[in-house]
Amino acid sequence: MTSSILISPSILSADFARLGEEVRAIDEAGCDWVHIDVMDGHFVPNITIGPMVVKALRPHTQKPFDVHLMISPVDLYLDAFAQAGADIITVHPEAGPHIHRTVQHIKSLGVKAGVVLNPGTPAKMLDYLIDDIDLILIMSVNPGFGGQSFIENQLRKIEACRKMIDKSGRDIRLQVDGGIDLVTAPKAIVAGADVLVAGTATFRGGPSAYADNIRKLRGG
Numbered sequence: 688m689t690s691s692i693l694i695s696p697s698i699l700s701a702d703f704a705r706l707g708e709e710v711r712a713i714d715e716a717g718c719d720w721v722h723i724d725v726m727d728g729h730f731v732p733n734i735t736i737g738p739m740v741v742k743a744l745r746p747h748t749q750k751p752f753d754v755h756l757m758i759s760p761v762d763l764y765l766d767a768f769a770q771a772g773a774d775i776i777t778v779h780p781e782a783g784p785h786i787h788r789t790v791q792h793i794k795s796l797g798v799k800a801g802v803v804l805n806p807g808t809p810a811k812m813l814d815y816l817i818d819d820i821d822l823i824l825i826m827s828v829n830p831g832f833g834g835q836s837f838i839e840n841q842l843r844k845i846e847a848c849r850k851m852i853d854k855s856g857r858d859i860r861l862q863v864d865g866g867i868d869l870v871t872a873p874k875a876i877v878a879g880a881d882v883l884v885a886g887t888a889t890f891r892g893g894p895s896a897y898a899d900n901i902r903k904l905r906g907g
C-alpha cells in the first residue's frame with residue numbers, strides 16, 4: 688500500500704457547459720483521478736450525468752475515472768459505466784439488494800470496485816466485503832450535493848476503516864468525500880484517508896487556481 692495522498696476532484700463543481708475543458712484543466716493542474724458523481728433523483732435528491740457523458744469525457748484525459756454511483760437500482764447500469772470508461776466504480780450498499788454480488792459484477796467487468804458508506808452507515812458493513820474490494824469511500828456529507836459541511840464524526844469511521852484495511856493486509860484505498868477543504872483535508876489524512884475527493888475546494892477560483900488548490904489539498 689502506497690502512502691501518497693491522491694486528489695480526485697469532483698466535477699460536480701465544474702462548469703457543466705465546458706465539462707471537457709474542465710477535465711483537461713484539472714488533469715493539467717495535477718489531479719490524480721477524476722471523480723464523477725452520478726445521481727438519479729431517486730437514490731439522492733439530485734440528477735447529474737449518465738454513461739453518455741462519461742463516454743464523451745473519456746478522450747479528454749488518461750487519468751482514472753472514479754465513478755461514484757448514487758443510483759438505485761444500481762446493478763442495471765454497471766456495464767454501461769464500465770463501457771463508458773470507468774476505471775473505478777463505487778456503490779452504496781443501500782442501492783441494491785446484494786452488495787457482494789454487485790462488487791463481484793463490477794470486478795467481472797475489469798473495473799476496480801469500491802463500497803461507499805453514508806454518514807449513517809457503520810464500518811461494520813464492510814466485514815464480509817473487505818476481502819473483495821479495492822476501495823472504501825467514506826461519505827463525510829449526506830450524498831446528493833456539493834458544497835456541504837464536513838461531518839466531523841466521520842473521522843472516527845475513517846480511523847476504524849484504516850484499522851480494518853491494515854489488518855486485512857490488502858491494497859485498498861481509503862477515500863473521503865464531502866466538505867473536504869484546507870481545514871478538513873489534514874484531519875482526514877491524519878485519520879487514515881489516502882484519497883481526497885474535493886469539488887468546491889478544487890474548482891474555487893477558476894482554472895488558473897486549480898493547480899494551487901490541488902497542491903494545497905495534498906498538503907504541499
Ligand SMILES: O=C(CO)[C@H](O)[C@H](O)COP(=O)(O)O
Pocket residue numbers: 697699700722724755828829830831832833834835864865866867884885886887888
Ligand atoms: O458525492 C458527492 C456528493 O454526493 C460529491 O463528490 C461531494 O459532495 C463533493 O463535493 P464538495 O467537495 O463540494 O463537498
Ligand SMILES: [Co+2]
Pocket residue numbers: 697722723724755864884
Ligand atoms: Co462523490
